[in-house]
Amino acid sequence: MIFRVVLLCLFLLVLEIYTFQVFKTIIKNKSILYSIQIASVAFSIYIVYALMQFDRSVGQTQKTMFTMALLLLVYLPKIIFTIVLLGEDLYRLGVGTLNYFSNYDESKDFFNSRRKFVSQIGLGLAAVPFLSLIYGITVGKYNYKVIKQRIFFPDLPDAFDGFTITQISDVHSGSFDNPDKIQHAIDLINAQNSDLILFTGDIVNTHAKEMHPWIETFNKIDKHEYGKFSVLGNHDYGEYVTWKTEQEKEENFEDIKKLYGQIGFNLLLNEHTFIKKGNDQIALVGVENWGHNFKQAGDLDKASGSLQKQDFKILMSHDPSHWNKVVQHDKRHFQLTLSGHTHGMQFGIEIPGYFKWSLVQYVYEQWAGLYENVGRYVYVNRGFGFHAYPGRVGIMPEITVIELKKAPNVA
Incomplete structure (x- = not known):
């Protein structure tokens, strides 16, 4: 020492x-x-x-x-x-x-x-x-960017051709210090008029009370026709502080889970639900956090239940290392995974469509944007908030809008 x-x-x-x-x-x-x-x-x-x-x-x-x-x-x-x-x-x-x-x-x-x-x-x-x-x-920490991504799937049910999803991730509400900027971001979310909104974890840095001043603001997110769903992120478990007792930690965890409901999101805890449109449906699967170097509470088998390979599935899993290590190799074929977690390290260089670099890419193979392997996709959101360093350079806070499109079958 x-x-x-x-x-x-x-x-x-x-x-x-x-x-x-x-x-x-x-x-x-x-x-x-x-x-x-x-x-x-x-x-x-x-x-x-x-x-x-x-x-x-x-x-x-x-x-x-x-x-x-x-x-x-x-x-x-x-x-x-x-x-x-x-x-x-x-x-x-x-x-x-x-x-x-x-x-x-x-x-x-x-x-x-x-x-x-x-x-x-x-x-x-x-x-x-x-x-x-x-x-x-x-400026950078509140310089929200709406990034639109169209993804084609040959097995997408017909009724979902053109279906839109807004994704937010890594809110880290305990870091916020400007209500007007957060309200502006909420307005941007609502302006997308998506069919469905998904929140892929990290509502706080550690304590449930961090979100209390922002509940009213986040409740202004529109209901969305096909619902509002969420999963937990690694920071939602309170793993990064010393607690007086295990009970205090568990009570905080329970309060954090309730926060998602208090802002109108249905929290999926290693479970799935179906989104139905017309005569078709897609499965929305939500796992708890599973990280290669972080807490592994996610149970893909439990969350998937009796889902089969032919079912069209959207998986919410906070940490993209889950897709890299497990999901992309799963025989059930998860067509689309939505993640966050990396923040793009909040520091890097990005020229949309041409070039992106951040030190975090030497830790995570999938760290920002869309990646694909044999028809299995993962989209990594760059994060809504910020943590540790109170700013963003080059990698801006993101609101993602994904459009699902039916790809023609190639004979």
Whole structure:
């Protein structure tokens, strides 16, 4: 433990030294230079203090999200400064060594002086994530996007050709701080006029009480002709805090399950129901959370009951690793799975229809948008809310509208 603390302190000290070097090379006014350094150290002290005060019995709060935002804003630029100047130092070391063993000029210092333009490059590079994070906090986290996806199925019942589904996921109501923005999102949901609405879990961060200020707002979601259904997400189980007693945890879990009903959604707990239209029907299957690295309460066999391969099935399963590890290989052939969970890490680069990238893709093979394997599809919603970092950069909050279409049978 002591060794780790020492390593962390050395790492932070190196970041501070290189950060100071960047500004020292560019800024000649000592008052400004030392003011920046004092502010930098003060922010670092606050961040360390706030992290040490984290209470696992409470979990995430507005204060912890502020601390996370500040940590990213302060340390991402410092890491970039360090990488750039460390690269320059390695170059200076190489040049000095070469000069020493070849045509050594005693009039020259072994290390050349720092070049101003290198520090300017470091400053410019660091400005990109810094300004992006500021944008994510002030604008991005409520920059809702309606993403429409049309999917073709040869075995779709005729009556459901053109049937529309709105999907929301990962609300994380305990993170919200702007009622007007949330109301705007609810208005966007209603404006889609879909036949059915599905909510694929994570209504809170941890505690049921987080949703209480928002129940009235979410109750404004229209009823939808074919219903409103939901499943649980990993955060709905209260797994990420320390509870005084197991009973307290269980009571919170029961209250969270009730929340879905309080906003008009029918919660499916390892069970299925049928959506009927005309003379046709499709099965809507809902499992509890099943995650490769998270709680595995989902029971696909129990939820499916007597459903057969020929039945057209839509599965709601919060974590897309369930589809990756289990569902896509299931012999019952689940035509469409709807998931969320990843948030697209709330940070990445996305050019719709052309390119998308996020660090989360190195953890989840299916992390945002539509994926297919032998006629089995999974759609991963990018999330409605935000968690930990109070913002979104590049990967915007999403309201999904899926249209089911009948594909022609190919002889």
